[in-house]
Amino acid sequence: MSDDASLIALSNIYIVLVEITHPGNIGAAARAMKTMGLSQLVLVHPKIFPCADATVRAAGADDILAQARVCDTLEEGIADCRLVFGTSARPRTIAWPRLLPNACAKMAVSLGEKTALLFGREHAGLTNEELELCHYVVQIPTNPTFSSLNVASAVQILAYELFNQVMQTEERSVSEHCPASAESMTLFYQHLEQTLIEIEFLDPTKPRHLMRRLHRLFNRAQPDDLELNILRGILTAIQVKR
Amino acid sequence: MSDDASLIALSNIYIVLVEITHPGNIGAAARAMKTMGLSQLVLVHPKIFPCADATVRAAGADDILAQARVCDTLEEGIADCRLVFGTSARPRTIAWPRLLPNACAKMAVSLGEKTALLFGREHAGLTNEELELCHYVVQIPTNPTFSSLNVASAVQILAYELFNQVMQTEERSVSEHCPASAESMTLFYQHLEQTLIEIEFLDPTKPRHLMRRLHRLFNRAQPDDLELNILRGILTAIQVKR
Numbered sequence: 001m002s003d004d005a006s007l008i009a010l011s012n013i014y015i016v017l018v019e020i021t022h023p024g025n026i027g028a029a030a031r032a033m034k035t036m037g038l039s040q041l042v043l044v045h046p047k048i049f050p051c052a053d054a055t056v057r058a059a060g061a062d063d064i065l066a067q068a069r070v071c072d073t074l075e076e077g078i079a080d081c082r083l084v085f086g087t088s089a090r091p092r093t094i095a096w097p098r099l100l101p102n103a104c105a106k107m108a109v110s111l112g113e114k115t116a117l118l119f120g121r122e123h124a125g126l127t128n129e130e131l132e133l134c135h136y137v138v139q140i141p142t143n144p145t146f147s148s149l150n151v152a153s154a155v156q157i158l159a160y161e162l163f164n165q166v167m168q169t170e171e172r173s174v175s176e177h178c179p180a181s182a183e184s185m186t187l188f189y190q191h192l193e194q195t196l197i198e199i200e201f202l203d204p205t206k207p208r209h210l211m212r213r214l215h216r217l218f219n220r221a222q223p224d225d226l227e228l229n230i231l232r233g234i235l236t237a238i239q240v241k242r
Numbered sequence: 243m244s245d246d247a248s249l250i251a252l253s254n255i256y257i258v259l260v261e262i263t264h265p266g267n268i269g270a271a272a273r274a275m276k277t278m279g280l281s282q283l284v285l286v287h288p289k290i291f292p293c294a295d296a297t298v299r300a301a302g303a304d305d306i307l308a309q310a311r312v313c314d315t316l317e318e319g320i321a322d323c324r325l326v327f328g329t330s331a332r333p334r335t336i337a338w339p340r341l342l343p344n345a346c347a348k349m350a351v352s353l354g355e356k357t358a359l360l361f362g363r364e365h366a367g368l369t370n371e372e373l374e375l376c377h378y379v380v381q382i383p384t385n386p387t388f389s390s391l392n393v394a395s396a397v398q399i400l401a402y403e404l405f406n407q408v409m410q411t412e413e414r415s416v417s418e419h420c421p422a423s424a425e426s427m428t429l430f431y432q433h434l435e436q437t438l439i440e441i442e443f444l445d446p447t448k449p450r451h452l453m454r455r456l457h458r459l460f461n462r463a464q465p466d467d468l469e470l471n472i473l474r475g476i477l478t479a480i481q482v483k484r
Contacts, residue, residue, distance in 0.1 A: 032395055037385040060390055140402070141409055143279040149304055153274055156395045158404050160382070167383050170280050201479040213472060221463035230455060237443040 004068075009109055009160030009166050012117045016042040016154055018130060021122050023048045027065065028152035029119075034061035036159035037166070041068040043117070062104040074118070074130055075193040082113040084201035086126050086134035087154055089147045096137035104138040117158055121150050132187050147166060188228055195235045251351055251408050257357045258319050259399055260282040261373060263364050267292045269291050270394030271361075276303035278401035279408070283310040284319045284358070296385065299394075316360070316372055321425045324355040325464070328368050328376035329396055331389040332384045338379040339462045346380040347403035351430055355420060374454060375424060421464040429472055431457060437477045446483030 015033055020026055026049060026134055041064050043049055049070065060063050069130040078084055085104050086096070099107070108115045120126035120136065131137060140157055142149055142187075180188075193211055196202035202210055223231065247448045257275055262268055268291060272283055283306050285291055290311065298306055313319040327346050328338070341349070360376065362368035382399055384391055391399075406461055415475060422430075435453055438444035444452055465473065 007376070017362045028392065031390070031392060034388045035384045035391045035395070059392070060388065084481065127474075141405060142277045143405070146276045146302065149269065149277045150273060150301070153270075153277070153395065153398045156398055160399050160402075163383060163385070184360050196476065196479075199476075199479045199483045201476050211473070217463050217465060217472075221459050223459055225461050227455065231454070231459075234438065234441075234443050237438075242440045 007141045009112065010162060011031045011036045011039055012112060013038060013108055014040045014042050014078070014081065014114070015159070016044060016074070016116050016118045017046070017048070017151065017155075018074060018118060018126060019121045020045045020151065023051035023054040023152075024057045025122065026051075026068075027054035027059075028150075029062075029155040029232075030054070030058045030061040030064035032152055032156035032159050034064050036072055036163035037057050038159050038162065039064060039171055040128070041065070043070045043099070044074050044077050046070065068109050074133065077114040078133065081116040082136045083108065083115040084118065085116065085138050086131045086136045087120070087132070087140065087158065089126055089140060089142055089154070090151050096134065098139050099136050101138055101140055101158055102165075104136065104158070105135070106237050107136075107167040109162060117153055122151055124158040124197040132177055145160055146158060178224050180225050180228045184225065184228055185219070185223075185224055186225075188218075188232060191232055193214050193234050198239060243373075251354060252279045252404060253281055254354060254356050255280060255378070255404060256282045256284050256323065256356070257298040257352055257376050257401070258286060258358050258360045258362060259288070259393065259397075260286045261288070261363045262318060263289045265296040266299045267295035267301075267364065267392070267394050268293075268310075269296035269301075270392075271397040272296070272300045272303040272306035274312070274398035276306050278398075278405035280401050280404065281306060281309070285309070285310050285312045286359075287318050287321050288312065307360060315373065315431070317424075317428065320358040320360075320375065322356050323358040323424050324421045325350065325353055325357040326360065326376045327358065327378050327380050328360045329362070329380045329382065329400065330367055330373070331382060331384055331396070335430050338373060338376065338472055340381050341378050343380055343382055343400055343403045346378065346419045347407040349378075351399055352405060358414070358424075361396055364393055370454065371454060374457045375428070377421070377464055379398060381384070414464055419464070420466055422427065422467050422470045426467065426470055427461070427465075430460070430465075433474055433477050437480055440481060 006072055013039060017029060019028060026043065026046060033041060056064055056066055092166060118126060140154055192214065251336060257280060259268060268288060275283060298308055360368060361369055382391060420452055434456065439446055
């Protein structure tokens with residue numbers, strides 16, 4: 001999946017903040033969204049917005065704030081969504097179908113249709129009436145003795161899971177490390193053993209487990225060609241200097 | 243896993259904040275930690291601490307702030323750690339072994355030994371010298387056009403992955419391999435550098451990237467105490483024989 005395609009998948013996802021009191025949290029949520037490629041912010045009845053505090057905490061994600069849709073009611077904010085998730089950190093009396101963030105992200109990204117993730121008030125979360133508009137409740141696992149997750153942090157975690165999901169779909173590998181060939185490693189071990197004999201660290205009549213231990217250590221490091229050249233350069237310098 | 247066992251696994255993990263400028267971020271990081279059951283906060287040379295802004299943003303995680311260890315140097319903060327992870331959002335010229343947050347959490351929790359996760363300055367992150375103390379760099383995947391993740395948000399994501407990992411781990415597997423402490427590694431690198439200068443392989447007036455490359459190689463191998471003794475024994479033999 002190209003970067004363009006990732007952005008399209010994520011542009012179908014609305015982050016909906018319901019009756020947020022502190023504008024700083026709106027800005028922090030916008031920043032959290034943008035770091036993870038999300039762009040669609042919906043604010044339901046925010047106490048104060050726009051606001052300088054929001055812009056400061058957005059720290060460069062001003063475009064998300066400028067494009068944010070402000071609505072009077074939640075129904076209006078999610079009218080065109082096919083799938084709606086509510087987030088919750090506390091257990092509810094009536095059990096909604098519950099998902100972990102990872103499963104929510106998988107569902108939202110694979111659907112490829114307009115999807116809303118709802119985040120509630122700082123102190124009270126979402127009401128039961130608001131949860132009735134949701135297909136699922138996403139429960140972010142937290143410390144049972146301190147589940148007070150900041151609302152922008154909750155946005156950050158879900159946004160991170162969504163971005164991961166898109167990246168995994170892309171199957172992009174970040175590894176660039178290319179270990180040296182087995183033949184190069186054999187030549188290196190011969191050079192190492194010879195040098196250890198010359199400096200009298202290794203007694204060839206009583207080798208014990210020394211070379212085996214060194215094999216294990218350097219095999220674990222999986223040196224690449226450049227690193228192996230450096231190590232052999234060091235061995236040659238030792239041989240020349242003695 | 244019982245709550246007690248989870249707390250023990252997480253109490254081995256230090257969240258180390260390096261030269262943070264805004265005390266609000268320290269408070270937000272403490273809150274992020276506590277929601278995910280982490281408790282060990284280390285502050286390396288914070289600009290302002292303690293501070294009311296930190297307490298406000300901690301929002302009930304004051305105990306984490308009160309117990310935080312404040313250090314002058316990073317070396318001091320991680321001296322007893324067996325495994326050190328640096329976090330980074332930007333690509334580096336020399337590629338350190340890189341892990342995704344999830345793989346980092348798996349490694350840290352399964353090791354069950356003192357482990358540090360380092361988070362750098364708000365605008366500049368960690369320096370290359372600080373990364374040299376790390377076994378791995380954890381790269382939080384972000385939007386390539388806006389990777390400006392808030393430091394407390396980065397803590398939140400890693401803390402979330404650690405908590406998930408503990409929740410997933412039914413039985414903690416105790417790894418047989420126990421990497422040497424950061425302090426022992428520092429002493430080894432000093433010995434290595436000194437020896438390379440003595441055999442004239444390293445010109446201290448033109449060090450280039452040699453030591454950085456060797457750090458990367460040996461950190462990847464994660465030598466244990468016995469292996470480090472062998473390596474230092476070899477270094478001493480080279481010094482004696484020349």
